[in-house]
Amino acid sequence: MDKWIWAAGGVAVAVTVTALAAIVILWQRRKMRRLMDSLNAMLDKAIEGSFAETAFDESLLSATEARMARFLAVCAVSSRNLAAEKDKIKGLIADISHQTKTPIANLLLYSQLLEEYELPEECSLCVNALSAQAQKLDFLIGALVKASRLESGIIAVSPRQGEVQALIEAAIAQIKLKAKEKGIRLEAERAVGTAYYDPKWTVEALYHILDNGVKYSPPQSLIRIRAIPYELFYRIDISDEGMGIAEAEQSKIFARFYRSPAVSGQEGVGLGLFLVREILAAGGGYIKASSKLGRGSIFSVFLPTEKR
Incomplete structure (x- = not known):
């Protein structure tokens, strides 16, 4: 009989401990949830620019709010x-x-x-x-x-839907004379379809790429322009037979004023490709470059096919 009593007492203690543990876990979870909700609310207000301290006690939340306020003040300055x-x-x-x-x-x-x-x-x-x-x-x-x-933001790039062929033709018209003077041939595949671009600024972006191709390619070489439509973007590849770009420099060529030591003796100020990147980014597009030394370069321009 005593054994049954001890066993029942042990079960009761175990049940009580388990229940207390469950209550503590639930309480900790609720406390953590309230803390996370408070932190999320703080971040939302910080993003909106309406953050203000609300707790002024010795709690962890109050210390976090104070730090957030100092951080935002430094960021604002x-x-x-x-x-x-x-x-x-x-x-x-x-x-x-x-x-x-x-x-x-x-x-x-x-x-x-x-x-x-x-x-x-x-x-x-x-x-x-x-x-x-x-x-x-x-x-x-x-x-x-x-x-x-x-x-x-003083200059607004305003993309609108237009024929890609018209864009390519406008860029070629601007570089044609310079290419002819150097004996460089321009070949462009017929582009079918439309994309969103700024008729003035995107033409200038393509012109700068073509200008680089003419400038750094040998006489009697070839520059090819190929247009490839995709679902979300229209890709325009401009390939040349120039000196190429070292792999280590391919991530730097779109920076402002960057000029490769290999072309330091030639005309240029290092702003053309920087302008290309800025113009395309402002219109919702982007540019990539692939190249090997001595084997020319390919600049790929991506223009959105849907309004953004």
């Missing part, structure tokens, strides 16, 4: 400082553009006028060099202004 620096740079570039526009235009005009005169050979060489440098300066200032305005 950093954001304001960054915005102020961007505004200064934007204003500086705008001032440079405004102040240099007339002198550059005059340099180009006078160099063109001088080219019409019969000058000694040495003078003609100097005039040609002056004209080339003035054109280079004009391009650099223009590219800086475009990059600054694209980054700051």
